[in-house]
Amino acid sequence: MDHRYDIVIVGAGGGGLFAALEAVRTNPRVSVAVISKVYPTRSHTSAAQGGVNAALANKDKDDTVELHLFDTVKGSDYLADQDAVEYLCSQAPAVVRELENLGAPFSRFADGTIAQRPFGGTVKDRCCYCADKTGHTILHTLFEQCLRRGVTFFNEYFLLSLEHADGACQGVIALDMRTGAIETFVAPVVILATGGHAKMYWNRSSNAAGNTGDGQAAALRAGIPLKDMEFIQFHPTGLRKSGLLVTEGARGEGGYLLNRHGERFMARYAPQKMELGPRDLVARSMETEIIEGNGFESDAGSYLELDLRHLGAEAIRKKLPQIRELSMHFEGVDPVEEPIPVRPTAHYAMGGIDATMAKTAVRGVYAVGECACISVHGANRLGGNSLLDILVFGKLAGREAALEAPERNAHGITPAAVRRVADEIGSYTGHERYERYGIIREEMGKTMGDNVGIYRVEERLRKGVEELRALRERFRRIRLFDTGTVYNTNLIQILELKNMLDLALCVAVAALERQESRGSHYR
Amino acid sequence: MERREVSFRIYRYNPQADRTPFYDNFRIAVEKGITILRALNHIKEQLEPRLTFRAFCQAGICGSCAVRINGVSRLACTTQVWDLLTGSGDGPILIEPLGNLEVIRDLVVDINPIMEKLKRNYSWVRPAIPEEEMGRKEHLVSDGEFETINAASDCILCGSCYSECSMMGVNRRYISPPVLLKAFRMNNDTRDTLGCERLREVTADNGLWDCTHCHRCTEHCTKKIPIMDGIHRLREEAFERGMTQSEGARHARAFYDDIRDLGRLKEVTLPLRTKGMLGSLKMLPLALRMGLKGRRPPLLVKRIPQIERVREIYSRLEANRGER
Structure with a gap:
């Protein structure tokens, strides 16, 4: 089946949903589709408990955007893009108020204002929260508002490929998990909001099973650069x-x-x-x-x-x-x-798709949230800044996309491109294949934890790179046991593993190349 | 760590390959501390790669992995295998898809009906603030106002209550507990302006008044939300807003009046008061069949002797409502 939209958003966490909402508010005439491999309310945004930073000054009356900016830049070990951080922090109060205006429940102070609490690495108490379920309530609020606006969702669709021609976006190819059909979504504007990739540490990761960097891997294969991949934040316990x-x-x-x-x-x-x-x-x-x-x-x-x-x-x-x-x-x-x-445990990926104020190297392709590297977190992220990141840049990308889409046209996705992804999927079932998903994935998680973990030593990083290369080689002989088309989770596992292996090699190589200690990266 | 061999009996159905659903048995060694989800993952990776189920966050917050375990809907990721074994028992632990929803494959069900119902029943806040003033200032909300909707906003839409609901079991078009809970959450949000329209939709046919008060939604909520309380509050609100002319509202009113006046129900005239003359006539065959089976409600209902005590309950309830 072929779909045509003005804007296609991949990923339905906080970033993707805010982008969708802002796009239809900016220009109600643009057609917007959100495709997501999980139902929107199940996205990993729901797992963010702590809160979202904004210098509302409800608690510390002398808090300012400048102080938030400074905390963020300092926390990033001075590697963040300071212009982007300035935008992030200056937009924070308005975006949090807007969420509140749209119905997001927040814990409150006695005077009825949004409650704020202290968080690591900040000089003022500026983290706005809703008990210990801030991400969950924000995600549900945005989903509800998207329902209100009649946003079109393609739930349980898996991203297979990002397509562009002559430096301009043409759309994406995705798998309808329920039917197994490969479908094209032709669109002059695509916003990638697919979440992080820290699940490559597998059992040594706090992430959801699906945080496999699908957007990052698709961008990489489409020739869009990734940035700062060596920076992975670990949590002690x-x-x-x-x-x-x-x-x-x-x-x-x-x-x-x-x-x-x-x-x-x-x-x-x-x-x-x-x-x-x-x-x-x-x-x-x-x-x-x-x-x-x-x-x-x-x-x-x-x-x-x-x-x-x-x-x-x-x-x-x-x-x-x-x-x-x-x-x-x-x-x-x-x-x-x-x-x-x-x-x-691996917790958050600071690196991702290289983007300047959400725009990537390809015209019409945007990236926001953890899958992107707009470089507001630099070498280390402050607690309470990840929810802020998805809100501010999700909104920005949605607005820019709605302004850009009507002026552009996508020619379409070639049958050759569709054949390429279909052939690849078809090739996994060959009888001469014998490598098992579970074993390769286990070894990937182990080598990432042992060799590309918190403590980075040249010798071990080299070993990690070598082992990942060998695992990618073995992946070429991986066996798909489930040959059905209806809701084939065995296939999804393999596609996700492929994405993680590609990105894991990026992380390991980047970690080997950065010879200094910086933020989360300790040499 | 304690280890034990445990059996799992799992519902299987692949519409492309199986004419009818069947059960598959697996026996695996598990360590104490393993969740049902980890056991499912183990079976999928080691024994049967085609076993199909949903899972995502593994932390009890996304709601993807709700299934029926030994007949009860719960999250696979927060259920310990050990808690389901008695003494030195080794299962089998029965795992089936959620009820009241179509099975897509094995343990995966189609949850689109829940999404459709959320959409139809205005499950969102329509704020009072005009679009162009968004983000300028906060609503001031008291902690009490937040507390009213706090528990309801814990809902993760896992579908467990939908699966356990006894009304859903007989009428798939029924609005369902999670959608009623959302309506409660929205209608009690002081920032919302859609209360009346939403309630009108919610009280339409197959809606709020069809709930049978079985409390299974509350009992099986994976986030321990008192869903029934929300449903009761919505019914009160319907009366407060004067939405008393639906069948369900009249039915509730008849109960309310009878118990206050007599301390018991006048069953004979109940259909007339709920469904009106025409509706009651349609029920005549049913009444006759019931009569033949020996179910004959008394024509005359006497007031109970302790009616004063019943009325005291009424006045206390009224006083409580006044306070709220």
Whole structure:
């Protein structure tokens, strides 16, 4: 089936939905389609708990856009594009108010204004929040407003290819997961908003299973440059099996980090602050312990322990109920009785599709949110700036797209291009193929964690690059066991793995090339 | 870590290959602490790559992986295998797709009907602020106003309540609990201006008044949202707004009046008061069949002796409502 739209948005998280909403508000006559591999409310935006930064000055009356700008640039280890950061921070108050105006629930201060709380790396309390579900409520609000405006959704469509000709966007090719049909979406403007790629660390990632960088990989194959791929943010305490986050609060309340000798090893790394040292230092120390064999061994890999038992059942139940529930749900461990198995976990990708104020090198192709590198986070991102990033640049891209689309025409997508992707999918089922998805994916996650993790050493990075190259070679013989066309998740797994392998090699090579220590990248 | 071999019995159906659905059995070694989702992933990767299910965040916030586990709708990613085993038991643990929705394949169901119903019932805020003034200033909202909709805004649209709803089981066109919850959330948002239109849509046929108060939605909500409370509040609002002329509203009114006056229901005249003369005549065959089976409501209903105590409950409820 062939579709024609003025604007096609790939990805229905906060960035994609705000872009869609802004596009139809800017020009109600442009036709907009949003395609997404998951139903919009299931996008990873929902997992952002903390909040969104904006210098509303509801809490600290002397907070300003300039202070927010400075915090962000400093946090980025001075690698951010400062013009882009200025736009991000100056738009923040209006975009948060606008969301509020559109019905997003926010926690409130006694005077009825949006509540703000402190967040790491900022000099003022400027993080606006809705309990611990800020991303979830923002995502639902934007989805509701898109329903209100009659935005067209193609849910459970998987991006296969981004098409352009003569330096101008022609549209995308996507797979309808429900039928298995390959469909073309011809459009002079495409906005990529496909989310991050930190799932390439697999079990050592806090990300959703689908954060596989589909937009980034499609852009890369279409010849659009990626930028700053070496910068991956790690969080010290992820759960061992799932990588899900145990928030800093657990250590704030006095939790101990222990190795398999029962030692509070942080005494050797940060004798003063112990477990409460800076996030990247704690993560690095934990990684060192694991590499040196001081971790506990398990099927799910080596880990350390976060021990809360000495705080007492009462304190754990009262002050850390979420963490207790999380450990019980996802590790089957009650922290009142047993230590929580943890290890550092990949959390966020600062790098992505090279974009200047959301515009990429190809005319008509935009990129926003975690899949993009507009370079507002530089070498390290501040908490509360990722939701802000998707809102501000999602909105900007939506508006620009609505102004640009009517003036441009897409010629179409060639049958040869469609044949190419169809042939590739067809080739996965050959009987001479024997490599298994699960094994290659497991090895990819392991080599990324072991060799391209927090602590980056030339020798190990070289090993990582080598192993990833070998895995990509093995991927050429991967076997698709499910030959059906209806909702073939085995096929989706393979397509996602291909995207992750391509991007993982980018991350590893970029990490090898950057010989300095900068932000999240520690050499 | 404790390990055990556990059996899983999983619903399978691929419309391209299977004439009818069937159940597949798998036996795998699992470690304590493993969730149902991890077990499904293990089976898919090691034993049966064609096993089809949805999953995304793995953290209980996206709602993708809702399935029926041992007959109960819940999230696969937050359900521990160990919690489903009794003593030294080893299953089998039964895993099936959500109910009341069409199966696309195996454990994947079509959730478009939920999306369509959300759309039809104005499941969004229409703000009072004009478009050109957006983003200039915040509404001032008290913490109390936020608290009213706080729990309802936890909904992740996982579909568990939709699957468990007993009304959905007999009428697929029924509005459904998540859509009613959204309507409650919107109608109690002080920034919204669509209350009346939304409620009119929600109270139309197959709507608000068809809920049977079975409370299964609340019982099975994966986010522990008191969905029934929201439905009750919407019904009260319908009365407050004078939307009393629908069949459902008249039915509720008849209950309300009878219990207040007599302490019990006058069943014989209930159809007349709910459905009117013509509607009641249509029900005559049903009434006759019921009579033949021995179900004959008394023609005369006596007031219960302790009616004063019933009326005291009424006056307390009225006082409560006044306060709110």
